[in-house]
Structure formats: C-alpha cells, structure tokens
Amino acid sequence: MAKGMRMVTVRLCALLLLVTVLMTGGAARAEDGYRLWLRNAPLSNAAQHKRVTVTVIGSDSPTVRLARDELQRGLTELRVAPHAAITLRKRVRSGERHGAFRIDGATITSASDTGLLYGAFALLRELGQGKPLATVRLDESPAYDLRMLNHWDNPDGHVERGYAGRSIFDWWHLPGHVDARMTDYARANASIGINGVVVNNVNARAMMLETRYIAKVKALADTFRPWGIRVYVSARFSAPRDIGRLKTADPLDPAVRAWWKAKADEIYAAIPDFGGFLVKANSEGQPGPQDYGRTHADGANMLAAAIGDRGTVIWRAFVYAAENKEDRAKQAFTEFQPLDGKFASNVVVQVKNGPIDFQPREPFHPLFGAMPKTRLSLELQITKEYLGFASHLAFLAPLFEEALDADTGRSGSVSRTVSVIAGVANTGSDRNWTGSHFDQANWYAFGRLAWNPKLASDQIAREWAAQAFSRDPAFLNAVVPMMLGSRDAVVDYMTPLGLAHVMGTGHHYGPAPWVSDLARPEWNPVYYHRADRDGIGFDRTPTGSNALAQYAPDVAKRLLADEELLLWFRRVSWDHRLKNGNTLWEELPRRYDRGVAAVERMRGTWATLAPHVDAQRHRAVADFLNIQRDEAQWWRDASLAYWSTVSGRALPTGHSAPRYPLSWYQAQNFPEAPGE
Template sequence: MQIGLWGRSALCTALMLLTALAPANADDGYRLWLRQTAPTSQASVEIKGGTPTLALAGAELRDILSAEDGTVLVGLSSDPAIAALGLPTQGLGDEGYLVRAMTNNGRKTIVVTANAPAGVLYGAFALARHKATGGDIASVNLRSVPGVKLRVLNHWDNLDGHVERGYAGQSLWDWWTLPDFKDPRYTDYARANASLGINGTVLNNVNAKADSLTAPYIAKAAALADVFRPWGIKVYLSARFSAPIEIGGLKSADPRDPAVAAWWKAKADEIYKAIPDFGGFLVKANSEGQPGPRDYGATHADGANMLAAAVKPHGGIVMWRAFVYAETDPEDRAKQAYTEFKPLDGQFADNVLVQVKNGAIDFQPREPFHPLFGAMPKTPLMLELQITKEYLGFATHLAYLAPLFEEVLDAPTGQRKGETVASVVAGAAEGHRLSGIAGVANIGRDRDWSGSTFNQANWYAFGRLAWDPTLSSEAIAREWTAQTFGNDTRVVAPVVAMMMGSREAVVNYTGPLGLAHLMGTGHHYGPAPWVSELARPEWNPVYYHRADKAGIGFDRTKTGSNAVSQYAPSVARIFSDPRKTPERDLLWFHHVPWTWKMASGDTLWNTLVTHYDRGVADVAQMGRQWEALKPFIDQERFAKQATYFDIQYREAKWWRDASLAYWMSVNGLSLPAGVAAPEHDLAWYKAQSFPYAPGQGK
C-alpha cells in the first residue's frame, strides 16, 4: 500500500503526537542496575594486554567515561607500563582490583589494574558503580579483594524449561536450541553477574536428572561455558548420585565400590575435555527422596570424597549440600543436618565444601542461624541463601532480602571469640583454603529477569554480600536504588526506606515472633497453619507451631527437642531462656502461654495480633510511598510495581485474617478491643485452593 504526501505528513504528525504523549524514559527493566548511558565524548582507553576479559573491561569503561575524565589505563599489574607506576597491588590475589586516579606523564589518568584479567574486569565495574552512585571520578581510589572465594548462583532449572521455585518465567537456558544457538541473553546474564563479582553458576536443579551428565547435555553446558568464560564465570553441574545406574549401566551407586568410583572418574574426564575450566559438582543427596550414599550404608563424607577424587586432578571441587530433609529425625526436623554432619567434621576431602542453608529448616522469612556454622571447624562450610522468594511472596511481594542475609552473616556463633557466621563462611575462622556462598537464583526468561524490578535488588544484594560480607544492607539498597532509578534524593531516600522495612513487614504478616512454615502445602503460597493430616509429621504446619489451648510455639529446649544444645553453650543459654531469647525468635524455641507477658507488658496474644496488623499497615504505607514517586519513575516500571503493591496488600490481609481466624479457633480468645475481625470465617480460608501456583517442583 502506498501512502501519499498528505498521508505521510499526517502519519508523521500522529507519531510525533504519540511520542509527546508517551512517558519519558520508558523502561521494561531489562537493563537491571547497568543503566548508564554512553557519554557524548568517550574517554581514551588504553588496554595493556590482549585477553578477551581485558577487552571487555575496556569496553565497559568506554561506555561510562567521558573525555573529561581523562585517559584510562587498563591492564595487569605485571605489565611493564603499569608496574612502572609503583602502585600497591600486593595482596590483591587473583580477583582483587585497584582503581586509582593519578597524573602520569603530565596527563590525568585513571588506572584500572589487578593481578589477573578477572580482577581488572571487576575493577571496571567497580568504577562504573562508583560513578553511577555519584562518586567523584577525579579523585577515585578504589581497592577491594573478595572476602569469599566461590560466589555462585544455584539455578533450580530443569531440562524441560521449568524452574523449581522460580517466579520469573521459564528457564533462561534453552536446552533445545543449545549448543547451536547462543541466545544474546546469555551474554547479558554473564555481564550482570560479573558486575557483582559472581564467579560461578550451577546450571541445573539440585533435584538433578542424570541426563545432564550425558554427552549431548555436556556439549550444551560447554556452549554456555564458552559464553561465560570471558566474564570470569565458571560452570558447575548438579550431579544425580544414582547416575552410574541410570546412564552408566551399573547395578550400584555405592561410593565405596571401585567400579562406581571409576565411572565417576571417567565422567569427570569427559566433562573436563569439553569444559577445561569446569568448576565441579553440586550434590543433593539423601534429601527429599534424592538418592545418596546412605542408601548403601555409607556416609555423606564417603559420597562427597568419591566425587572429589574424580574432579581433583582437574582442579575441581564438590559442593555437598547439608540439607538432609528426610524422615530419619521425627523428633525435630531442625536437628537433622547437625546430627548427620557434625560427626563427619574433618572427614571430607580438601576439595569439598559442605553447603549449609542459612537456617535449620528451609529458607523461612526468619530463622535463627544454622547451628552447623562454627560447629565443623575442620570443614569449609559454604553458606546457601535463597534469592528467589519461595516463602516471601513469590515475585509480587516486595521483600528486600539483604537484611535477612546480613542478619545471618553477622550472627555470633559463640564457638570462638569474635567468630561470626560470616567469618566461618569466609574461611577466616579456621584458615580454610576454600570458601563460598551460594544463592538460589531468582532469574528467568521474563523481560525484567526476576519477575519485578525490586526482585532484581535481591540478586544484586547477594552478589555484593558474597564479594564483601561486611557490607550493610542499607548501603547496598542505596547503591542499587541510585543505579536503578537514578540519584535523585527524592527517589533514593523513600525507596531505600521501603526496601529496608519490607522483609520485616512480610515476617509480620506471615509468621511473627518466631513462627515459621505456616504456608500452603506444596506450592508454599498463602497461609495454611491448620494443615495437619499429611503423611509425615514434618510436612504439616501444625508440627512447627504446636498451637493448643494453652499456648503456642515449638519447645526446642531440654524439656522439648533440645535443639538448643546444638549451639555453642553461650548461645544455647540465651535460646534456652524465654526471657533472654530475642522476641523475634521466641516461638521458634519456646512453647509459651497465650497470656505470656512480653517485654512491652502486653500479652503474647495481643502482641501477635499487633504484629499481624503492623505487617498489613506497612504494606499499605509502601504502596502510598510508591504512589508519591509516580512523577519520578518511568510509567512501565511504576505501573507494574503499583499493581504488585495492590496484590501484596490484598494477600497480606489474607495472611493476617486467615492466621488470626485459625489461632482464635485454637485458643478461644477474642481479638483486642478495636481490632478488625477477619473478613471471612475459618472455613472460607480453608477452602481456598491453588493447584496451579507457579514454581512448584516437577
């Protein structure tokens, strides 16, 4: 169809009008926190060295620095031109960096250097972050060394494209078109991780399929490794322990069987031939029905060490998960990991890390730190955190998780003077060569990667804390906000305030005062504290809250399960006494009467109700704060988040009402004067069903 002169003119006018009416700076969230626009006049960037990683560092710097910032010198500290500058590069290790503004031969120069190419790349991103958050370029002086060696994302992605506990769409990995088609998003994913210093990714679900270790899938993993390598990222695979039977034709997977060990050695050799820098294996064994060494009467150390021997000649490692959730400890699920792993301290090979969740149950909105931290001084312990919000409102609820991460990292173990979970994880407490932090990824194929803009902050916060566990959650929130929404203080201050209070709001409306595991069965969506008829006791929420007419809470003192005895004596003494236990953990460790007098002087019941109401009110307040930011946020991201606040408020109220209706059915108490009754009766809440909630395991 041809358009005449008048038609073209009218069309142009219409397009100009639409453009004028359209919101400025429309944004779908794809750029994450890497949103800086290219300068009008690029800086002169001189790269010393020819590696792909150094080239990437140079490209990043050209994109962010202008000619006014001066000349940029990029390269290894060993390069003669940089070595001649006499910079203090000692102690940077393989990944640390130094970024310094100086005068060189009469020219204003910024030097970005490190002992290895990955460090230079991290330095380039550090300079970008410095500029994006308002830092002065003319006097920049940055030096940093990662506090943890292995900083790894665990993808719970399945070969069919479904992501277990994923709330941002299908898997980023298109296994069907790999290894031939390398989606450009793979590069963008690697760049985002490199900007945070994340240096490893486990491609497949810990509930692994043996197929992941077959030749076709090794080739697919190798294609991803080729994309990630220049960005300093190694590929790892979750290994199914029974693979020798399922794809190897053996009759046993007993780790003490020489034929089984030989099969794994040959498999490791095959993988390393395709991926020379393959990182190693992550293993979930004897947990939630997964096979493992205990099926054969062997120990976790036997299983881990057999795999460790297979990858050791290639420099590989094994990350062996301590999440052993089985029916073997009916007294208290929280005790199981300590019971099975503590006796094995010192028995693991030197290329094995035991990967321990932050708490003893399962990524609850709040848990006391896991008692294994500090209790296995002869074994490197790798902290496992969940970035995806399985128990914190999926993708739609704002729950900034850095305060949760910080809470566990800062917790004193009580085992040795000054020892914290962070110092254990960093290996500093016992001088371990290996150290690591893993984060269960919240990344999918959604255009904004994580299901919402604010969920991106949890990916960001994980990376920043994995690099430096001493950072504060508020400082991280501030730098993420500045990079994501801009440096306007009218935006930064309220957004940071919203983020910093958001996790506590979720705790209040889902499980205050130490309550946990109250969510719906299977999908973990919404409240269901009444569930009591599932086959195994620890599958039921009633197992965790123990509410009855007399009181509520799980007695984990010596009069109950005695789980407190798994902590160091100084910590156990606090948790054993309901008057000394922090009120935030009270019902985790104690069964107390509904009339128990809290520190405020009010009863436990009234205080519990207050927390539920506060959680709902805080969500309403966040919604109002966000609405006030409408003039400063692009329409696309603003509208989506505004809708999500509406969802969160409705669901927070649902949590509050359903929970209070159930507690009142148990304790027979009335609500305090002036408190609104639940919107529906208990039968209505029990009747709700969600068979197709996202993220359920397959």
C-alpha cells in the same frame, strides 16, 4: 493541506519515529527492567562524549577487552565529561586474591584480567551514583574465592521455586544456538562479582551428565568464561546406575568410582575449567550414599577423588528423613557434625542460613562454627519461596546480613566460618529477569555481600536504587528506608514471634497453619507451631527436643531470650507475658496489624515517587504493592482466624475480625501458583 501532502507528512512522521526508535535502541523497551542496575543513566543533559579513551597496559585477553568495552559504553552513556581517559593496567601485586583490583581516579590496576573487569564495573557503579571520576578511590578484594548462583532450573524449562517465568537456559537449542541473553546474564553477574553458576536443579536428572548435555554445558561455559564465570552441574548420585548401566551407585564400589572418574575426565576434556558438582543426596527422597550404608563423607569423597584438583564437590547439608523422629531442625547437625575433618580438601559442605528452610526469620544454622575442619558454604535463597514470591516487595539484604553477622560463639561470625557463598537464583525468562523490579535488588544484594559481607544493607539499597531507578536524593531518601523495612513487614504479617513453616502445601503460597494431613509429619505446619487451647510454639529447650544444645552455650542463652524467635524455641501459653507488657495473645494480632500497615505505608511512599520513575515501571511496582497489600491482609486474617479458633479466644479489643470465617480460608486452592 492537500490530501496528498497530508499522506506524505504522515509517512515522514512515521519514518522519523521509526528512525528514532532504532537509533535509541528501542525507547519503548528502554525502561522495562531488562538493563537491571546497568542502565548508566546520564549524569547530566550535556551532550555525549565526543571521545572516550581506554588504554590497556599489560594484557589483551577477551576479558580485558570486555572491560574496555564496558568502560567505553558506560562512560559514553553516563556522559561524565566532554572527554574521558581511563587506563586498565595489569600489574602483579603479591598476595592479591584473584579478582582483586585497585582504582585510583582514572586508573584501574589488577593482577588478573578478571580483576580489571570487576574494577571497570566498580568504577561505573561509583560514577552511576554521581561520584566525580577524580575522587574515586577503591582497593577491593573478594572475601571468598567462590561466589555462586544455584539455579533450580529443569531441562524442560520449568524452574522449581521460580517466579520470573521459564528458565533462561534454552537446553533444547543448545549447543547449536546460544541465546544472546546468556551474554547479558553473564555480564550482570560479573558486574557484582559472581564467578560461579550451577546451571540445573539440585533435584537433578541423571541425563545432565550424558555426552549430549556435556556439549550443551560446554556452550554455556564458553559464553560465560570471558566474564570470569565457571560452570557447575548438579549431579544425581545414582547416575552410574541410571545412565551408566551399573547395578549400584555404592560410593565404595570400584566400578562406581571408575565410572565417576571416567565421567569427570569426559567433562574436563570438553570444559577444562569446569567448576565441579553440586550434590543433593539422601534428602527429600533423593538418592545418596546412605542408601548403601555409607556416610555423606563417603559419597562426597568419592566424587572428590574423581575430580581431583580440577574442581570442587559441593555437598548440600539440607537433609531430613521421614523415618527420622528427631526434630527436623536438628537432623543436619546430627548427620554432619560428627563427620567434621573427614571430608576431602576439595569438598565444600553447603549449609542453609537456618536449620529449617529459608524461612522469613529463623536462627542461624548450628553447623556454622561447629565444623572447623571442614570447608563450609553459606546457602542463601534469593528467590522468595517463603516471602511472597515475586509479588511481595521484600528486600533481602537485611536477612542476608543478619545471617552473615550472626555470632556462632565458636569461630566468630557466620561470615568468618565459610569459604563459599551460594544463592538460589531468582532469574527467569521475564523481560525484567526477576518477575518484579524490586526483586532485582535481591540478586544485586547477594552479589555485593558475597564480595564483601561487611557491606551494610542501607549502602547496598542506595547503590541499587540509584543505578536501577534514580540517583535523585529525594527519591533515594524515600525508597531506601522503604526497602530496609520491607522484610520485617513480611515477617510481621506472615510469621511473627518465631512462627515458621505455616504456608500452603506444595507451592508454599499463602497461609495454611491448619494443614495436618500430609504424609510426612515434618511437612505439616502443625508440626512447627503445635498450637492448641493451652498454648503455642515448638519446645526446643532441654524439656523438649533440646535443639538449643547444638549451639554454643552463650549463643543458646541469647537465642532463648530473643522474643523475635520466641515460638521457634519455646512453647508458651497464650497468656505468656512479653517484655513490652503484652500477653502473647495481645501481641500476635498487633504484629499482624503492624505488618499490614507497613505495606500500606510502602504503597503510599511509592505513589509519591512517580515523578522520579518512568511510568511503565512505576505502574508495575504499584500494581504489585496493591497485590501485596491484599495478600498481607489475607495472611493476617487467615492466621488470626485459625489461632482464634484453636485457642478458643476472641480477638483482643481494637483488632478487627477476619473478613471471612476460617472455613473460607481453608477452602482456598492455588493449582496455578508458579514454581511448584
């Protein structure tokens, strides 16, 4: 071939490649995780639809137009049939909760525009799992009116406990420029029914309430509104003093109350559907009403009066104080339970799932069921602060389900005692949104359980995996069990048998059960395990702190008998005999080894699934599983090195010695750990 002809051929090939990439939307990035569970992978190799018809009856709002567009795009991408015709019908149904919908084959009906949008996503979700259009029958209503994400994002772009890059909120360029990613983020949330977003850290900065930031929040609210999402702001309690030039933030001071009323009016003038305030007060050094001798109810009700019936005040019950000598696990109950019935009707008290702080496993919080006259919110953590960050595969639906299903012994399950579900978000600027591909499943699981707390973890895992990776039964039958067992694996190699809070200082990364020199006693891991030559565990029975008394009597008996929480509630000797016949000292290394072995099995399972997953994402997951395998071993070795030293006992026969001496593990330092 002549040189000139070869050059023409090369240029033509390059042009064809460019055209192909442009026509496919950038195939090189098509499987980088950005599309989350909304990939709408084709159901067959058949040609795309020649025609997709979506008929709208009864409404023509921006939200309904989004629903129409989602169906047209989704059905085209899925390639359901040569022709698809769907009807969106707005029709009043008495007693229907906002957002409820019904699907009868090719017809979606709802009393609200948002319900039609949710119905559109639900139909595509069913089709995305391979279900025939004609067989889809759903009649769904959200269990809770408010299903929200709490972002711990700071205005400078740093995300506290964030492991997926910088904040997705570009405060510097708002309100003049709203990144297109904000629309994609809102779309993802709407697809799983999330309808509220707190856009800033609970450790709030007062400037978030300044006029210039209200304009920025308005730009986000305008973007999110068509997707059925209201915006909330974390408010710093001392704002009247910090930016309002008042000398006090006393909630009973008339000038303070007037300042908050004026500030609320300013916000609602700009954002008529503003959701309200989230407040962290008198916790971990944050200002609050107790600084002035007032109660949490005094503080919350002052803000509630400023907002009125326009929105909601969400007041966090995560409180503990250095000067309080009471067991940290008891402090929230002690402060809040006596205030039951004293909060305004537009106040929600937000309670973490457990009494300490999002541990891999802990009992449900005793406030659930103990405040029947107060609206409560269940706060879950989607970002894995204590479960290996984004590095470790830990599917959290079983943890969420465990918390929701817990019997309070007073008012039924936890899920029945709450009116709001909140999740600490795990999203960031990483291309795949969550730092690792499998962490997307935790965002998805939160949304699905916030919509319907009765869903089973295996159903959620199967839904997500089919949409995010592959609907091939061979893939699903392997990956779903792997996901379902992953959280228990983390518990085994990090905090078996009820151990808690044994992680590194500040960043909460890696094992550090030896730490004992921090300024506040309840920041030290030794505070929680209390190990010495005689035994290990925190005595929360009547002979100790008696935290058990905060639970209903029957529940307390059950918790005390649960060996998965043994060291949470009891201090026992190393020779304590468990139900399986092992002593505690024999069982601890068995649990650690079981956790490490489970990760090794996950690695093996994932390796066999390469034919079902694109190479880019398969390699990324494999890399992270290698990291998890190494770090599970590190957790195991460092923990056993410490327990062996403290107890003065050699490891039982059959369990390998740690790779390094205890001093080596104690010397490790991680200033570069993300999210601190």
